[in-house]
Amino acid sequence: MITFTLNGQAQRFEGDPEMPLLWYLRDVQGLTGTKFGCGEALCGACTVHADGAPIRSCQTTLGDLSGVAVTTIEGLSPDGMHPVQVAWRELNVAQCGYCQAGQIMSAAALLKDTPRPSDEAIDDAMSGNICRCATYPRIRAAIKRAAGEVQRKTASSGSAK
């Protein structure tokens, strides 16, 4: 049996530990915000957080998750008001929107570790996420917009992280 948390809720999984987290999220849990794009960690559409770090859920098995805290786009914020989500909406980043959950999860993880990312840092953190509509200029702009907000919130909450 594997125990982990998913969006803050304790989970016990007794099935095949080889099952990729992606299909567990989508087909078993019905959390379809995490998307299938390539199945080989090439496109980033399935990005979620494992203990805060961005991972590709298509290449992460349930067996890898023992004791891990998993956060999906559905759990990023209770009301959809994470600064990255807000910036994304303010700049109308999305076109078809399909890859955007993965983009947002990568961006949120980037800003947690690097509150004021340079263009190079954005390239490094985001080049694993493909957007076929090519919303890249607005992704970059939204990350920069959110950066100010994330830093401000972190400072005001006094959090060390």
Added chain:
Amino acid sequence: MNGITNLSRRAVLMGLGTGTFILAGGLGLAAATGALAEDAPKKYGGEAMPGGVKDDPRLFVAVAADGTLTIICHRAEMGQGVRTSWAMVIADEMDADWAKVKVDQALGDEARYGNQNTDGSRSMRHHFQALRRIGAAARQMLAKAAATQWGVPVAEVTVDHHSLVHAASGRRLGFGEVAAAAATLPVPARETLVFKDPAKFRYIGRSDVGLVDGFDITTGRATYGIDVRREGMLYAVVARPPVHGGKLGHYNVDEALQVPGVLKVVVLNSAPLPSGFLPKGGLAVVAENTWAALKGREKLKVTWEDGPNASYDSAAYRAELEAAARAPGQVVRNVGDVDGALKSAAKHVTAEYYIPHLAQAPMEPPAAAAQVTGDKCEIWGSTQAPQTTRETVAKVLSIPPENVTVHQTLVGGGFGRKSKPDYIAEAALLSRAMDGRPVKLTYTRTDDLHHGFLHTVSVERLEGGLDAKGKPVAWLHRTVAPSIGATFTAGVKHEGASELGMGAVNTPWIVPNLRVENPEAESHTRIGWFRSVSNIPHAFAVQSFVAELAEAAGRDPKDFLLELIGPARQINPADLSDSWNYNEDPVAYAYDTGRLHGVVERAAKEAGWGKPLPKGQGRGIAAHRSFASYAAAVVQVDVDTQGKLTIPRVDIAFDCGPVINPDRVRAQLEGAVTQGVSLATLGEISFKAGQVQQNNFDTYQVTRIDTAPKDIRVHLMPATQYDAPLGGVGEPGVPPIAPALLNAIHAATGKRIRSLPIRDQLRA
């Protein structure tokens, strides 16, 4: 299910008895498109589409007692923002409060809603005026109801931001308060409609309305075809014949059935060639979840009978196309005496361009769920073409199309792939095979690349003659490419009128001798529409060659291009041997060289054309008319000593006539620029032994954020009047990008790349 919820909403809309919604009867409407009388004038635009354009407000507008305005969008949302733009127009004409607007998605029902086929950059081009009529009619019905309630002449009632106002008496009623009464009124005749003064537009032409799906998309709530979940649903993947036209040989499914979660393996028949939209057949693995289905598929033992395309090989095929391009072919446009002019020309320039197959590769692979109940079928899927879906599903199930209900989800990228419902028909067949349980069919990325409807592959050969002063005197273009028509009709070996009309025949050049030929090319795979379609190879070759001629003439490429375009004039496309013209009126939608000239000048000016650049940098320019819009791009490149290419800046000037939603037009062009860069630098699908060689995004690479142009500047030409014809938006931004990029590389390095993709051709 979150996101688009069309089923329940429709039930409410139809349920007039609830008393909640009005203006949504929609029953007993006279069909707007009857049989065409023999002497009727030829129809163009939306009116010429199957199902035509409907403008009855009761189909598209519902006002609840609390004032909530529900607007029905019948186009597929695939990133162009149509659900937002569509609602903006109706809401603006109604003078509605955007905060009270909801958008719901229509079922796939062409007889009811008119044509819903979302492709060809047509949504706003074909519907803007109809949307204004819908909004104006709804507004006038509400005003009439208020006037009746107050006992005043309707002329004294004005509409103000979701309210009806009688200024003389200071009375005011909200939309919701008169909605029930308005619902009983007749729809005003078209000639009695009074449109809003564009100076008073709140939403049209402005960029302050957020995306209606923005919240759902950013929170993971948005539902695409691949996200559909139904009670008792099963999950399926299909092993398909790897060669187009192949079919199942021997197989053994025993091991697959041993995989936990796998329930059944279903044989799907392969449609004979030409197979059109029909599925390729193969073996489907149906399971309790997608992962089990995938594991089961790996355990199948299958041999395939490859059929007539087993030897399709991209290298050999390229040689065939080149040979065809070097010999005379079917003449599709001819002006003057090209052969004579080439012979006597002071300079004779020849160039051949190659562009391989491309895959649309939308981030959401093709996916849909289906449930067959008796002789009825329900579909939940991402499709650009609900009507084609109904017809195709009906055909494979042998049921009437009206028995197929298509619930349109958000489309996670289409780019033409999801105009073809083969994957949806597979889901329907599998639901029937599973005794009517709902089945979701998912393509993996490899399935998507291996079983697509690919962009054509082409060789474009150009010859030009210059006189002693460097003036162009002859132009010969041979375009050789397998046609989309071959996917549907046996024996098609020539590009169709629509393909030739995408920039091969319809060049407006001031050249006295001009000929376009189309030698034969046989198709060996499924060719389909890819964003911008044949405009991509044609513009790539034509606009590269213009720069090559300019160089031979010793001229600035921008000046040379403007001279080729010549003075401002309105050309009937038929005079350019273009009988198609995107099915638009050849007079209202003439080829306007002044507008092409305008975008060239604008892009050049904005980009600082002619200003010096550091060593290793260069600018290139290209312009193209497509989908009745005009686009010009200046690409600035940097090529370092190692041959590493970066694109610091792209300026794109765009003239699509009236701009309805400037933010989405800009977004489409931003995306088009990088998609153009992507196909030029990386895009290639190739075949060996009949099979696609690329399996995923490692081998079919697309541009990512680190190699995308750093600074994309969109310059929209000012719209003059909102009753002017609209051009398309989704596609016309792509075609000028590849040639502008190649022209820039030439300017920076002196190297002329004529074979795409660029990939590592710049490396030393």
